Amino acid sequence: MANGFDPRATASPQTAETIGREGIAFDAGLRSHMLSVYNYMASGVLLTGVVALLFSRGGLESPAAQVFINGGILAWVIMLSPLALVMIMSFGINRLSTGAAQALYWLYATLMGLSLSTIFLVYTEGSIAQTFFATAAAFLGLSLWGYTTKKDLSGMGTFLIMGLVGLIVAMVVNMFMKSSALDLAISAIGVLIFAGLTAYDTQKIKSMYFEVQGSGEALAKLAIMGALTLYLDFINLFLFLLRFMGNRD
Numbered sequence: 609m610a611n612g613f614d615p616r617a618t619a620s621p622q623t624a625e626t627i628g629r630e631g632i633a634f635d636a637g638l639r640s641h642m643l644s645v646y647n648y649m650a651s652g653v654l655l656t657g658v659v660a661l662l663f664s665r666g667g668l669e670s671p672a673a674q675v676f677i678n679g680g681i682l683a684w685v686i687m688l689s690p691l692a693l694v695m696i697m698s699f700g701i702n703r704l705s706t707g708a709a710q711a712l713y714w715l716y717a718t719l720m721g722l723s724l725s726t727i728f729l730v731y732t733e734g735s736i737a738q739t740f741f742a743t744a745a746a747f748l749g750l751s752l753w754g755y756t757t758k759k760d761l762s763g764m765g766t767f768l769i770m771g772l773v774g775l776i777v778a779m780v781v782n783m784f785m786k787s788s789a790l791d792l793a794i795s796a797i798g799v800l801i802f803a804g805l806t807a808y809d810t811q812k813i814k815s816m817y818f819e820v821q822g823s824g825e826a827l828a829k830l831a832i833m834g835a836l837t838l839y840l841d842f843i844n845l846f847l848f849l850l851r852f853m854g855n856r857d
Contacts, residue, residue, distance in 0.1 A: 649838045660728060742853065744842075751807065751810045771801050
């Protein structure tokens with residue numbers, strides 16, 4: 609799992625009255641906002657993928673291999689920096705300018721690309737591509753459902769976030785137990801949790817739009833934070849699916 613943290617913990621709770629609002633699917637402002645969120649998210653994923661691919665070029669002679677196989681302080685900096693950036697963006701978004709928030713988002717996507725470059729040293733490029741497209745198809749369907757459903761998903765979201773905390777604890781425990789059975793269970797549960805969070809987070813982003821509409825800067829920051837949340841859902845869903853679908857070199 610790439611991250612045991614995400615900005616949803618600091619987001620405002622969604623309100624039930626916004627879920628079934630008449631004409632919500634036809635709100636031009638909402639469509640524009642969600643398009644901005646998806647553009648940021650997709651661009652971030654693309655940037656991460658390109659950086660990961662380039663950094664891993666050369667196999668065991670690649671910069672990725674030199675940094676992560678040999679270890680050292682640089683490897684720790686690359687792995688821990690995304691956590692620091694998410695914390696800064698989550699807790700300091702109100703103090704950041706829109707430009708600064710954008711810069712931190714792109715920096716985060718770049719650092720994640722460096723960190724995730726190791727998957728190209730472990731799995732075949734064909735299986736990575738196959739998993740990526742499977743993840744994209746699943747993400748699209750789940751996010752579309754979260755956007756269009758009139759059902760309030762806030763209860764499901766609370767359950768999923770609690771499950772995410774438990775999943776992180778289980779992953780830490782398994783670092784010492786090294787149980788293959790537990791690892792398989794963690795992977796399966798991880799797929800289910802992030803599948804559910806994709807729908808939940810999409811609905812939450814849509815709902816939060818109505819809380820800040822009319823404020824250009826607030827909407828711009830909300831789009832960035834929404835993109836970061838969906839980015840995390842996508843990346844983690846991809847990584848858990850890769851454990852099932854990935855073919856090792």
